[in-house]
Amino acid sequence: MVIDFHTHTFPDAMAPRAVEGMASGADMMAYSDGTVSGLLSGMARAGIRYAVLAPVATKPHQTEGINRAAAEINARTGQTGLISLGGIHPDNGDYRQILEGLRAGGFRGIKLHPLFQGVPADDSRVLRLVECAAELGLIVLIHAGDDPNYPGLDYASPRRLLALLRQVPYQRIILAHMGGFNVWDQAQALCGAPCFLDTAVALGPWRRKNGELSGEKPLDSARFVRAVRAHGVDRVLFGSDSPWSDQAEALAAVRDSGLTPAELEAVLGGNGAKLLGIRA
Numbered sequence: 001m002v003i004d005f006h007t008h009t010f011p012d013a014m015a016p017r018a019v020e021g022m023a024s025g026a027d028m029m030a031y032s033d034g035t036v037s038g039l040l041s042g043m044a045r046a047g048i049r050y051a052v053l054a055p056v057a058t059k060p061h062q063t064e065g066i067n068r069a070a071a072e073i074n075a076r077t078g079q080t081g082l083i084s085l086g087g088i089h090p091d092n093g094d095y096r097q098i099l100e101g102l103r104a105g106g107f108r109g110i111k112l113h114p115l116f117q118g119v120p121a122d123d124s125r126v127l128r129l130v131e132c133a134a135e136l137g138l139i140v141l142i143h144a145g146d147d148p149n150y151p152g153l154d155y156a157s158p159r160r161l162l163a164l165l166r167q168v169p170y171q172r173i174i175l176a177h178m179g180g181f182n183v184w185d186q187a188q189a190l191c192g193a194p195c196f197l198d199t200a201v202a203l204g205p206w207r208r209k210n211g212e213l214s215g216e217k218p219l220d221s222a223r224f225v226r227a228v229r230a231h232g233v234d235r236v237l238f239g240s241d242s243p244w245s246d247q248a249e250a251l252a253a254v255r256d257s258g259l260t261p262a263e264l265e266a267v268l269g270g271n272g273a274k275l276l277g278i279r280a
């Protein structure tokens, strides 16, 4: 069973504008239209059973609407295989109430994006939020590394993420993009840290908006396999970052990377099923 632990969708009415805006801002090609139905057809093509949606509240006032839409998605997980995390912004002053509400509503966790949210990963507002999520047992998926929308901004650098992990050691934190999108060397410092890593767009290739291959090189297969083993194969989760990569291509890249069948089983779904409490 394959679980894609890192995907994005937008409400139908805003998907075209949201995807176009980010594709232009980051000069990245979108492989789906960013709607729920676009994601479902990608999953069907790739043979993916479950996908975890990671919505980001870029402003504190968006939290409520995002979580209402996410709850609707979670009400249909049995039919669709879609599991949405909740959104929350580090500036939500009533964060404890929001997190308790998410937990009571059956949410598995939350997504944070230091660059889109404008708050560094080791800021006290993030620390208090992660501490509270830890008390409640919620998964915390955090963007890691650069983001092509914010060139040069280090808010999710491996150094800051390590500072966060040191201050809030919590085993259910997931650092996206193998710990550091586009800063693969720095991300090595996170190998073996007490957290999960996801594989989203770490194996590439990703494409410019016009369809050309990006010149920036993600991890090659040998380096990816070394990183997975050095970190711990039981704490790595397959993710595609759909719509920013093709789910089938992302899956093939991990399958062809050189991991053993047992390692693949863990990374592609076994670890995720345990973390989500799903029977494989």
Ligand SMILES: [Zn+2]
Pocket: 006, 007, 008, 054, 200, 241
């Ligand atoms: Zn993402």
